[in-house]
Amino acid sequence: MRRKLTCLLAAVVAALAVVPGAAHADNPIVQHIYTADPAPLVHDGRVYLYTGHDEDGSTYFTMKEWRVWSSSDMVNWTDHGSPMSLSTFSWAKQDAWAGQAVERNGKFYWYVPVVNRATGRMAIGVGVADSPTGPFRDALGRPLVENGEIDPTVFIDDNGQAYLYWGNPNLWYVRLNADMTSYSGGVNQIPLTTAGFGTRPNGGSRPTMYEEGPWVYKRNGTYYNVFAAKCCSEFIAYSTAPGPTGPWTYRGTVMPTQGSSFTNHPGLVDFKGSSYFFYHNGALPGGGGYTRSVAVEKFAYNADGSIPTITMTTGGPPPADTLNPYTRQEAETIAWGSGIETEPASEGGMNVGWIENGDSIKVRTVAFGAGAKSFTARVASAAAGGTIELRLGSATGTVVGRCAVAGTGGWQTWTSVSCPVTGATGTQDLVLRFTGGSGYLFNVNWWQFAA
Ligand code: FUB
DSSP states (O other), rough: OOOHHHHHHHHHHHHHHTTTOOOOOOOSSSOEEEEEEEEEEEEEEEEEEEEEETTTTSOOOOOOEEEEEEEESSSSEEEEEEOGGGGGHHHHHHEOOOEEEETTEEEEEEEEEEEEETTTTTTEEEEEEETTOOOEEESSSSEEESSSSOOOOOEETTTTTTEEEOOOOOOEEEOTTSSSSOOOEEEOOOOOOOHHHHTTTTOOOOOOOOOEEEEEEETEEEEEEEEESSSSSOOEEEEESSSSSSOEEEEEEEEOSSSSSSSOEEEEEETTEEEEEEEEOOSSOOOOOBOOEEEEEOOOOOOTTTOOOOOOOOSSSOOOOOTTTTTTTTEEEEEEEEEEEEOTTTTTTTEEEETTOOOOEEEEEEEETTTOOOOEEEEEEEEEEEEEEEEETTTSSSSEEEEEEEEOOOEEEEEEEEEOOOOEEEEEEEEEEOOOOOOOEEEEEEEEEEO
């Protein structure tokens, strides 16, 4: 990924710098891999984002694993790697497509569609974990439900009744039992009427706008189903209902067809007092219908509960919070990464790696307060190392510190390096810019300032 992106990203960032009003570029929210099919979950003061992973250079929905990301501010996103993949489900053959995770009684349930090797049909599996970042295991050892259709969304109503909806070209649901891994009442079909889901121009066998990717939730007593509409290219539309199973009324467009991907996929949450709409597009260099990227926009419901039309931006939402540099921050917590990649770290979590001269990581709204005095980073290098430049605002901003990194004898042989810092005060974007000789320089696991 990085080979083709490094130069192109620099060009994109340079172009954005001269676009009035585009002071920063934080969409798509992940730059080092292609991501698709966002499913956000708010838990314990963070938003966890469950996505698919489009392979580099893909010419189909060639997807082998799912990924998890999290943020406390909607702009800096931590890479939690891949805690669930096709290999989690021994019965799964291929197609790690669009799913959704939910928490119940301290456990996290992640519903996903995959091809069942035994039948060759799409089936819905369920992963379960004790933490929102996994690891997830197969809860059942078999599909929860199978009818050849995709894109599960899960919703727990106020009375505790949980529902799993899914479908393309139809729309189905089951009533999940409290264990979240079985259901009662059989598999039910939601009638796709034009009153409920709009009229598709030249619809033929698909007369309504409903295509796939339902996202069902409840707000102020109204049930919402936001879905990918029409094909292809898709746009995002929604319907509402007085109950979880209907009757549904079509409410129109949420996001028009935009963004260089012929699919789109919705996910909505409220977080720290605001509403957010997640989607995907083909906005990264090399991006397109099979190399997609997840992005997010902030929005406000209209007074009558309707959803305004939301358009894709390169800026994304404003920060919902500041980042505390005086606690340990993972290097893989990133607002915009240029040239870097991530991998599992031997010390736990992920580390940033494949760093070359000129690569950088931007972290937004870092609350330095009265001033930072020193910087410490956890680093490893099987090569000669290099330097971490600490810059304010951008990769060409004021240098407030320089930390030398020497070779440690291995890419996972970790040590801590420290250096003095002057001039880092107030709340500012921070860029860790990496410099050195040729080839890969060093890895970074975490960093922390001292006041
Ligand atoms: O990512 C594979 C498929 O593309 C998803 O399941 C659909 O929602 C569409 O986004």
